Amino acid sequence: DTGVSQNPRHKITxxxxxxxxxxxxxxxxxxxxxxxxxxxxxxxxxxxFQNEAQLEKSRLxxxxxxxxxxxxxxxxxxxxxxxxxxxxMYLCASSFSTGALGYTFGSGTRLTVx
Amino acid sequence: xxxxxxxxxxxxxxEGALVLLRCNYSSSVPPYLFWYVQYPNQGLQxxxxxxxxxxxxxxxNGFEAEFKKSExxxxxTKPSAHMSDxxxxxxxxxxxxxxxxxxxxxxxxQVVVTP
Numbered sequence: 716d717t718g719v720s721q722n723p724r725h726k727i728t729x730x731x732x733x734x735x736x737x738x739x740x741x742x743x744x745x746x747x748x749x750x751x752x753x754x755x756x757x758x759x760x761x762x763x764f765q766n767e768a769q770l771e772k773s774r775l776x777x778x779x780x781x782x783x784x785x786x787x788x789x790x791x792x793x794x795x796x797x798x799x800x801x802x803x804m805y806l807c808a809s810s811f812s813t814g815a816l817g818y819t820f821g822s823g824t825r826l827t828v829x
Numbered sequence: 830x831x832x833x834x835x836x837x838x839x840x841x842x843x844e845g846a847l848v849l850l851r852c853n854y855s856s857s858v859p860p861y862l863f864w865y866v867q868y869p870n871q872g873l874q875x876x877x878x879x880x881x882x883x884x885x886x887x888x889x890n891g892f893e894a895e896f897k898k899s900e901x902x903x904x905x906t907k908p909s910a911h912m913s914d915x916x917x918x919x920x921x922x923x924x925x926x927x928x929x930x931x932x933x934x935x936x937x938x939q940v941v942v943t944p
Binding site for chain 2: 818
């Protein structure tokens with residue numbers, strides 16, 4: 716098990732374009748989370764899944780954002796019609812829903828909208 | 830509602846000196862508390878966590894933190910700073926009684942270690 720994997724590590728896109736990020740969680744983990752981190756701030760919760768069900772979405776997740784986790788495995792986060800304000804680090808984490816082990820974060824995808 | 834306040838956005842310490850990073854929280858549920866470290870352009874690495882039981886928690890890389898309910902604090906310490914401790918540190922609290930639901934993070938403290 717190599718931990719939580721996120722791809723791509725970096726993405727530069729022009730304003731108005733669509734982008735999609737992928738997260739591969741630790742295979743045994745049934746929960747998967749997306750967070751956004753802007754410069755100089757702590758991560759902010761976006762959404763999370765238990766298996767394939769999306770259990771909660773933050774108000775930060777506008778209608779331009781969509782996340783999926785088909786079959787409860789990997790997850791994708793898509794941003795449509797990107798804006799400069801979307802520039803941030805997008806972090807994925809996974810965990811079991813119970814137990815003492817906690818969360819494991821991936822290395823993140825840094826998005827720059829120009 | 831849950832919130833986390835990290836006192837000091839930047840801390841400078843000399844190599845070999847005590848590292849003390851302050852975190853205060855508010856929580857309407859029994860808190861689970863976490864400290865994470867982030868190196869440039871990397872994700873978050875868990876240093877330590879408090880869930881229940883012993884209030885003094887030891888983590889990786891020589892860090893420890895003490896949960897003080899009466900002070901709603903979870904300060905992070907390390908007796909002797911090393912150059913490799915230069916990074917950003919985040920305190921976080923869970924937001925629900927659900928064991929591993931979403932976390933609320935503080936704004937972070939950047940640690941600089943000087944020779």
